[in-house]
Amino acid sequence: MSNNYKIEQAAVIGAGTMGRGIVISLANAGIPVLWLDNNPDMVAAGLKMAEDTWAQNVAKARITPGEASLRRSRIQAVSGYADLAEVDLVIEAVYENLELKQQIFRTLDSTVKQGAILASNTSALDIDAIAAVTERPQDVLGLHFFSPAHIMKLLEIVRGAKTAPAVLDAAVALGQRIGKISVVAGNCDGFIGNRMLHTYVFEARSMLLEGAFPHQIDSVLQGFGFAMGPFRMYDVVGIDLEWRARELAGKGQDVDQVQVDNRLCELGRFGQKSGQGYYQYAPGSRQAEHDPLVDDLVQRESERLGYQRRNVGAEEILERCLLALVNEGAKILEENIAANSRDIDLVYLNGYGFPADGPMAWADAQGVAHIRERLLHLREHLGERWQPAKLIDRLVADGKQFSDVQEGKA
Template sequence: MTNTVRYRTRGRIAIISLDNPPVNALGFQTRAGLRNCYRQALADETVDAILLTSEGRLFCGGADIAEFGTDLTWRDPALPQLCDELEDSGKPLIAAIGGMALGGGLELALACDYRICDASARLGLPEVHLGLLPGAGGTQRLPRLANVGLALDMITSGQPIGATEAASSGLVDRVAEGDLLAAALAFAQELLDSDAPVRSCADLTVDMGQLPERYFNDFRAGIARKTRGYFAPECCIQAIEAACELPLAQGLEKERELFNACLDTPQARAQQHLFFAERAANRVPGVDPKTPARSIRQVAIVGAGTMGGGIAMNFANAGIPVKLLELKEDALARGLAQIRGNYEISAARGRLTERQVQERMTLLQGTLDYDDLADADLVIEAVFESLEVKRAVFEKLDQVCKPGAILASNTSTLDLDRIASFTRRPGDVIGLHFFSPANVMRLLEIVRGRQTADDVIVTALNVARTIRKVPVVVGVCFGFVGNRMLEPYAREAHRLLLEGATPAQIDRVLTDFGLAMGPLSMYDLAGIDVGFMVRESRRDAIGHDPSYNLIADRLYALGRYGQKTGRGFYIYEGRDKREDPELLALAQTIAGELGIERREISDREVLERCIYMLINEGAQILDEGIACRSGDCDLVWVNGYGFPAWRGGPLQYADEIGLEPVLEAIRHYRESLGSYGEMWFRPSPLLERLVAEGKRFSC
């Protein structure tokens, strides 16, 4: 017995229970304890069958992330060898799966002879999200026990399946009714009474008879778009192909070869960086995580536009009642109709039932009266991005909201401390910056004001988890982290147009790099008028560069706002776009007015000027303490701006290619671009220090 694994017997059945809360992670101590208990059961002549289960409600969440990157991961017994040993059991070995069996936890269960799970169980192999493939037999045993299609879907997507699908595929032998342990013991006794044999995946082959000849290639083609840039999905497919072609022992060897190939790749480092960054983001320096959070039972949203409606949907999806405030009846009716329309689209696609649509709409209550927000625990304003408009809202909220209510702003650029000063309770004010579409995008920037109370920050983190967002706590400055980093990235895209690049070239270079959308297409989608209004509010802070986003200002003056007007940097017919000769002529005209020499711009220069300026701004944000960690900047850009996750975010990408080449390139453009370079290509002091010290952004 160890303190993470428990052993007892019930009649002639040994019960081995994982007891390593909260998720029964398979660290070295747990693996060693499991092997010892298993060998004890094999050696005990009074034991005829072995039941592997959990002391808690959850079977096993997989590997111990605290051991990632340490020798403990591979210390004997390593998980692959442990699963191989369980496979060779001389006595019936039954896995009783409650709650979840993920990653190595499911691989343990696959190595058993029989599997029973409760009706709410979820089973999955999510290693692909870490840039890996299942390395303890998952790619070999799953297709043998279930089928190739299920194995491909589960392993390349990393998405779990439920008990019903697991049972229908043969992955589990029985779904328990009622108490899992009682059902599992009864199942074990039934197996003994019927003299059921021990079973080994080594005796099973994969049924390929119903699969078309090009099955694997067709599957590759089907997932190519969403797996572009990733390394692990192809290795997953090759491992499953090996399961179809090779005996188990050789298939396991091939799996471990492919696992090792994934292990030392930029993609694996990037994906694991994001995995740990997401967990670290919940730890806010100076805030005790044990600080009691405020109760959030009723939420109110001020503004029923696209953003406000999307924010409201997040809370309704989580079962939290929402009051949606507008000042005019027609605006409120449009907002509620838009929300219903969004839900009905989801229902038409099979993602929601009609009953679920109605349940969520029932949680949404429209109002035209601020007094109806008096009972709200959390109020989020989502009104026009104007300090004066927000002043009016917060002064009114200060009057009507109850003591202890959290007052949040969805501002994307404005000074949260100024907004907090419009109330008599600045400690209750926080920024909750959602990204559009708010009901879809995972990122939530939590803006910590100078006087924001610790319990408000803790509550905001809890709220983010409740509505299934990735929270990142940031400080107060223009644009916070995401939009502040966007500014130099976009600035260079606009300037490159004047110097001779085309919109198509700029966007292609950045999408080829892996971004979901090029910067100029993004501005057309968001609205050139929106960017203009932001610039108008801060012209004094921009500096004295006459070319600064001038082409966008001219497009605004021409009424070319992007997709909404059919013309922006491109011409649009619906969502289809094509290059506009008039835009190219406009860029040439502006360049002539400003004396900017036009030339052929290389793809490399486009990439370096946009991405390296993005990195440099991230470094400056870190140096100023606006972000706590490089991983925070990376989470923002991966989850809010479409930066490729397989590159890990801008600062992880810089770490991967080396900070010295980034710094050298910035210095090169500072010298080669004349007065423009002198103005804008100023290396961050942090970047210079890290290069001098031979360090990275990520410690």
Template sequence: MASAVINYRRDGEIAVLTVDHPPVNALSRDVRSGLLEAIRQAEEDAAVRAVVIRCAGRTFIAGADVSEFDLPPQEPHLPELTQAIENACKPVVAALHGTALGGGFEIALASHYRVATVAAKVGLPEVKLGVIPGAGGTQRLPRLVGVPDALRMIVGGESITAKQAFEIGAVDEVVDGDLETAAIAAARRLIGPGVSPRRTGSLPVAPVAAAVFDDARNAARARQRHLQAPLVAIDAIAAACELPLEEGLRRERELFLERRASPQAAALRNAFLGQSEVAKVPGLSEVPARDIARVAVLGGGTMGGGIAICFANAGIPVVLKEVDATALERGVATIRKNYQASVARGTLSEDEMHRRLELIRPTLAWQDVADVDLIVEAVFEDMAVKREVFEQLDAIARPGAILATNTSYLDVAEIASCTRRPQDVVGMHFFSPANVMRLLENVRTERTAPEVLATVMKLGRKLGKIAVLVGGCDGFVGNRMLAQRTREAWFLLEEGALPQQVDAALVDFGFPMGPFAVGDLAGLDIGWRNRKARAHLRKPGVRDCDLLDQVCELGRLGQKTGAGWYRYEPGNRTPIPDVAIEELIVAHSQRKGIVRRVIDDREIVERCVFSMINEGAKILAEGVAARPVDVDMVWLNGYGFPSWRGGPLFYADQLGLQEVLAATENYCRQFGPDFWTPASLLRELVAKGQTFYQRTVLPA
């Protein structure tokens, strides 16, 4: 028997079932049904005495088929397959290579023997998508490895190496040679005299004290705050200790289906699936990309050095240009220090560090960047400076080279206008630290050539980034929305809140840090410098808050000076509320004639988050972002928006756009129309009873 995705063949008395469903052998309906049919055929074949399940390609079954995530479950369901494997009267051996994750590892757990390559990894990462293992993982793994190790693997959702899996009993054999040969040999040993299949489900669960589960719940509440799935997974593992296998499997499935239908799981699926969705840019799928073999980065500061590291890490030679020897030496030293830290942590070998450093060629000479395929400018955020740089690039860069600016706010079209090749100019907005942050905002202009856009999107993926294509405007998507939150956070201070209250409210909402703690971490002088550079954009008579100016003028620039919005003890990054800042804020309110009041956390969250959502609606209507998912991926991957809320626009959809609009209208009445006029798109969607994600027609 053979199906489109399952190959069935015999090696003597061993049936070898090969899953061939690229790229990662995901558990689609065809894979499930094909494997189930093949197992049944092997059971009925008198010439077969044992079965090997293996996979073609670079990996064993790496999990569920993401294209089925939001579809109704289709038969055969995975529990039917895993139960058929475990109940088989002939031994079943799972041959694991690459990654055996989620349902793939559950198939292995249901098998009677597991052989893995040295490089293989196994895991049950379902909690990261807001669900729990639903095909026996929470019931079989505790029987194989014990409750403590099962809790660590399932509740944490992290994969482990084959060696680690062997040490705890999750796999039975680790091989350095040919996997299929080893798996077939194992199958032959299992059909020897007096040997019968070892069914995982028949093994007892080693008893543990109730405190083990209490400790696990307390740890999950502390480390995975806001997430519901880890706590449900603990309940499912506890059921393995309390119930016979059949009842435990039934309880696990009930919990799985409840979690699968939950809003939090839907949000986490959106956060996960959106990472691949943003790469599918409408109109670019058939556009050929240019070859990028060598690049240059202008500027060896924190940002430029980080960008150079990104290219070197991807194996792309990069010329790093600075204006003077001192700055260049400092930049190279910082890059080397960054790599040395990775070596010290054990995440990079010494040889690999040297290989990557050799890909970075420092220079002071303009002619050294003349023949590269892509030049990324990472100089001072000033239009006059950038215009001067691009005029120079236009004069020396080879025809067809892509000229990219790393600007965070400035008009890319204006930068392009000072060249004779605006079709080759694009924004590549990396986020700091560039070698760590995953987001890359690629900024198009009306004149950017489609093949240039296709190139920078493809390049973003090669760099390991989540690249999002956006249009040109002040701040693009991320910083344009951030400006709304920042403004409201400052206004909240004027009206009665303190930095620690605003930060606490937004951390409780789900952000890893509040805006004032983030400012201290990044350095308040960055925002101060940007505020001064943009002073000419402020309109007379429109409310403004200069608290940041006052804090910075005191020399309080954040953690690096030991004080900013908070104070810091030497050698300690923990923000400590400072009475001096409270006095400064209160005095500021008095000078402006603002009567301070008690502000509750709900108002803080609404004003900081709904102002962003309202701006996101304007961004969509203007076509700066083509789709809601583009907005959400920017905020999930560049600004710490909680993944379990799915992104600002997904969160708005789940909350209800009517509620968002009502609150926005209320704040418009309370504070005036300058900042709180509801977006026309928001009104339109509420009137039609639609959501952001139901809006499929793009602006003209």
């Protein structure tokens, strides 16, 4: 195949939640998909879910019955890697385990034709470590869909150190074809979105231990305009996902900030799916209701860990969560993980429910000098993690703002 990487036939590996959403997205856009999972029952359940989704769309008069059957006809279950030999694009969408993904990519490397694009739907793992097990790292990249993938608009396209420019171009064109808002990100832990989310959630969890409660933090952030606060978000995605990931990795489980999550998971409070998480849910309802038992658990955990609880006000909650995002966003710009501040804002607007124009535009509106001053204030009171990014110092010295930064340079 020439270097224009035309995508006429795709394949998806994995039939869990992410795989299902990706298959539906491709079929909706007219792209034939071969679907492989080591458990054929998972593919059968995935096909049923796709059919139900399209039936609902027909019932709401969004598509015709003919269009629904056309979309269904584009998906074909297959039984082995040999069936994928001639596809133009493979998207691996299995769970977040580097060894498993590497094993899949080794197999793809030896079975799929030369010139095919090999993509991983990882949300945080090292794309270069995945590409390195193949003989064609130039054809490997990350396509990080957001869940549910057939509904969420954002697609993070992750370039590896050796990803060919033509492969990136083809991925951007694919994003457009399937109706996504695509942002190209460099390779680092968590890329753009989840790397920033990590610092934001760390502050929210720290404030729980210092004296705040989940409903209080969520209420402040929702009042600011977020679609939902961090603890409601965890209830929606499942508190147990990170808990199980920490168990699998054998690290991170003893950090103070995750102890409340650990206690909730030990009680089987995984979030909406179990009817209880940081909040409680009436049977069949997704309405988060305040649960005083969780407040008691938070209080007990913070006291057990030796924290002196204090009143954490709305202003502090908002400032710490927002500035954690902005400072990490500045580091991402500085390291050229994002090409410009608008890309960071697009990720946060379309993947994380940030209000208005996005975190970096919000910071520009506050004034970068003011942001720096507040970061220095937090550093003085809360420690070195609040050291302003070097880029912030540079922008203040030059009288510039985040929107002036292109490809890591202002």
